[in-house]
Amino acid sequence: MANFAEWARHILERLHQAALRDPDDRLAALHAELERYVPQDVAPDEGHLGFAVTLLLRLRHGTGELRLMARSPPSPFATAVDVTVAELKLEAFLPADEETAAVFASAVNAERTARSCGLPPAPAR
Incomplete structure (x- = not known):
């Protein structure tokens, strides 16, 4: 993961917001523990707006760097009756970006070709 520190900060901020909405000692303890693993001086990635729910996940890959947009719904399912849901x-x-889309499309095509030939699926890399 090329931008671990930024993602870790993002996750910690979401935990903090959840604790503000619904105070829980276990959630506070989890936040405190995880915070020890995250670098403190994190500069936002380029294009970061601070309030948006879109954040780039940058992964190092054999072909270069894959860039994924993470999209989060603005809120959980508020009408759920089941506590799990x-x-x-x-x-x-x-x-x-197009380069990342091409890497995924190539992987899907290779998987389809292998299956059509009766070959076992390729191991995850």
Whole structure:
């Protein structure tokens, strides 16, 4: 992960906001523990607006750097009756540029070709 510190800060901020909405000693303890692992002087990635729910996830890959857009819904499922569903939060990761989209498309095509030939799926890299 090329931007671990920025992502870690993002996750910590979400934990902090959750603790403000619904105070919980275990959540506060988790936040305190995780904060020890995160660099304190994190500069925002280029294009970061501070309030947006879109954040780039930059992954190092054999072909270079993959850039994924993380899209978070603005809130969890507020109408859920089941506590499991009420706690569910979704993150969608979409290619942020054509190069990343091409890497994923190539991987999907290779997988389809292997399956059509009766070959086992390629191991994850």
